[in-house]
Amino acid sequence: MxxxxxxxxxxxxxxxxxxxxxxxxxxxxxxVDLIISTLNLSRVGYLHTDCxxxxxxxxxxxTCKEDAEGLHCPAEVFTAAERKLAVLQxxxxxxxxxxxxxxQMLVSWIKSSGFSRTVVLSxxxxxxxxxxxxxxxxxxxxxxxSLLKVSVDTLKELGWREMERVPAFPGVKDAxxxxxxxxxxxxxxxxxxxxxxxxxDLPLAVLLLFCSExxxxxxxxxxxxHLNDWLHLLDTxxxxxxxxxxTSWSLLFGSGIPPALF
Amino acid sequence: MATxxxxxxxxxxxxxxEDDEDLDENEEDEQIRRELDEKRTVQLxxxxxxxxxxxxxxxxxxxxxxxxxxxxxxSFLSAYVLASAKWDAVGRALVWNERSRxxxxxxxxxxxxxxxxxxxxxxxxxCHVTCYVAEDQQFQWTEKVxxxxxxRELTVTVLSDGSVADYKTADYLCSSSAPFxxxxxxxxFSDQPVCQPLEQPNIVTGLPAAVxxxxxxxxxxxxxxxxxxxxxxxxxxxMETYKPTLTKLGKSIQVNSSPQxxxxxxxxxxxxxxxxxxx
Numbered sequence: 001m002x003x004x005x006x007x008x009x010x011x012x013x014x015x016x017x018x019x020x021x022x023x024x025x026x027x028x029x030x031x032v033d034l035i036i037s038t039l040n041l042s043r044v045g046y047l048h049t050d051c052x053x054x055x056x057x058x059x060x061x062x063t064c065k066e067d068a069e070g071l072h073c074p075a076e077v078f079t080a081a082e083r084k085l086a087v088l089q090x091x092x093x094x095x096x097x098x099x100x101x102x103x104q105m106l107v108s109w110i111k112s113s114g115f116s117r118t119v120v121l122s123x124x125x126x127x128x129x130x131x132x133x134x135x136x137x138x139x140x141x142x143x144x145x146s147l148l149k150v151s152v153d154t155l156k157e158l159g160w161r162e163m164e165r166v167p168a169f170p171g172v173k174d175a176x177x178x179x180x181x182x183x184x185x186x187x188x189x190x191x192x193x194x195x196x197x198x199x200x201d202l203p204l205a206v207l208l209l210f211c212s213e214x215x216x217x218x219x220x221x222x223x224x225x226h227l228n229d230w231l232h233l234l235d236t237x238x239x240x241x242x243x244x245x246x247t248s249w250s251l252l253f254g255s256g257i258p259p260a261l262f
Numbered sequence: 263m264a265t266x267x268x269x270x271x272x273x274x275x276x277x278x279x280e281d282d283e284d285l286d287e288n289e290e291d292e293q294i295r296r297e298l299d300e301k302r303t304v305q306l307x308x309x310x311x312x313x314x315x316x317x318x319x320x321x322x323x324x325x326x327x328x329x330x331x332x333x334x335x336x337s338f339l340s341a342y343v344l345a346s347a348k349w350d351a352v353g354r355a356l357v358w359n360e361r362s363r364x365x366x367x368x369x370x371x372x373x374x375x376x377x378x379x380x381x382x383x384x385x386x387x388x389c390h391v392t393c394y395v396a397e398d399q400q401f402q403w404t405e406k407v408x409x410x411x412x413x414r415e416l417t418v419t420v421l422s423d424g425s426v427a428d429y430k431t432a433d434y435l436c437s438s439s440a441p442f443x444x445x446x447x448x449x450x451f452s453d454q455p456v457c458q459p460l461e462q463p464n465i466v467t468g469l470p471a472a473v474x475x476x477x478x479x480x481x482x483x484x485x486x487x488x489x490x491x492x493x494x495x496x497x498x499x500x501m502e503t504y505k506p507t508l509t510k511l512g513k514s515i516q517v518n519s520s521p522q523x524x525x526x527x528x529x530x531x532x533x534x535x536x537x538x539x540x541x
Contacts, residue, residue, distance in 0.1 A: 003479050005449075005479075046475075046478070046479050048475070048476075048479045049401075050398075050401040050402060050405075053397045053400075053467070054397075054400050054401060054404075054467065054468070054469075054471040054472035054474075054475050055465050055466065055467045055471045055475075056446055056465065056466045056467075056470075056471040056474040056475060056478070056486070057446070057460065057462070057463075057464065057465035057466065058446060058459055058460055058461070058462060059462075060462060060463070062462065068459065068461075068462070069447075069459045070449065071446065071447065071448050071449060071474060071478045073474075073475045073478055073479065074475065095397055095398045096398075097398075098398070247462045247463070248462050248463045249463070250432070250462060250463055251430045251431075251432060251463050252463075254430065255429070255430045255431050255432070255434065256431065256432045256433055256434045257434060258434040259434065
């Protein structure tokens with residue numbers, strides 16, 4: 001599944017992996033774009049799989065004409081070895097009915113690569129929040145038991161809100177129905193979290209945001225700043241450094257308007 | 263969603279729902295699903311000698327592979343290249359999906375993906391794809407085809423039809439500049455493409471993208487020439503736009519610079535009647 005683009009083998013042992021879930025508003029993917037673009041990460045390989053819809057394009061992080069060409073694939077891995085950071089970007093939806101297979105491949109790759117922790121950036125439908133979720137911050141987190149063992153103090157200090165369990169049948173007073181985890185619009189987030197908790201006990205955290213479809217750029221900034229509060233990705237770049245928007249974000253809402261229209 | 267004229271368009275939403283994969287399916291549903299999956303499997307059928315060769319472990323030696331995806335690209339190759347009669351049809355791919363038309367005698371969809379090999383230089387292969395290859399079949403098609411090839415300094419050229427409506431640009435493109443070409447190539451492709459590179463934020467999808475992904479990952483030199491046209495069906499002006507793309511392929515792929523008008527008309531007429539909404 002992982003194919004290196006380098007001539008020497010890539011070592012991920014002890015790295016932190018940040019990856020998006022393809023979810024409502026593509027917020028996780030936009031946030032990952034900001035990380036790759038700002039930290040100027042270099043690509044080290046591809047996740048080559050039949051579970052993703054094929055696509056190809058020129059360099060989405062180009063800064064000048066000279067680096068504008070350079071083929072990019074649906075799922076690629078970038079690293080900053082000095083920061084022990086690896087970032088996976090997924091640019092396409094997962095093929096219907098293949099999400100379980102994709103999740104399994106991901107979990108197996110994460111395990112075999114020896115990442116010290118994995119952070120999944122995701123989102124969930126804002127319109128499906130229940131009464132208690134409507135109040136306060138739209139950001140939530142989840143952490144597997146093995147990650148909590150290491151990071152529980154940090155997460156407490158940050159004052160983050162854990163994703164609530166919701167009743168299985170809202171409105172139906174059924175004492176037997178246990179509240180359960182529900183991430184509508186989150187794609188493989190819930191499945192990935194459950195797989196990591198139960199089967200593999202991987203150190204994995206989910207950072208998600210309640211949002212709706214639309215212009216999700218502010219949501220991406222909110223999510224990536226939230227992540228930065230924990231991982232301090234921008235610190236080494238100087239205090240005034242801001243997130244850099246990649247060139248692939250241009251024309252998100254279509255081409256220029258024909259002047260003849262007016 | 264249905265449009266004003268009653269056509270049904272498939273509209274894609276970015277919103278993602280969790281797959282209900284963990285629901286228990288009964289045996290009958292499972293069997294139907296399995297049979298559908300089998301039917302959707304891409305199958306390659308080669309000529310006898312190629313089949314024998316593959317069976318004995320000898321793959322098809324290939325130095326140039328030209329793939330045409332779409333009616334204009336395929337018609338261009340037929341009129342400007344294959345018409346020279348120096349090509350043998352050596353195989354085809356059978357691709358069935360929800361857009362395949364029901365077979366009525368001659369299954370036109372089944373011969374919609376044909377492989378040709380040059381008689382004098384058998385390492386040059388051409389493939390036409392005029393059928394729709396679904397998203398879950400594109401990767402499979404690519405893997406199966408490339409699995410049969412023995413690359414020998416292989417260069418892959420893909421000609422792909424596209425609509426100018428899908429082309430995003432900050433300056434509004436007036437229709438007189440269409441049709442035009444844009445190129446996208448793998449890192450291993452060291453030659454100079456014959457046109458401008460595809461600018462951000464445009465992307466290539468479908469079978470051309472699947473081929474590019476495979477070639478990028480396996481370090482094969484490949485280039486996709488995406489032709490953006492404002493005409494939906496086969497059109498001689500659009501076909502001509504592809505002419506510069508084959509200039510680099512040397513003597514084996516001779517481009518017939520002025521094919522007979524009758525030959526071109528044959529390709530254009532095929533879809534004209536079907537595109538008339540009011541008959």
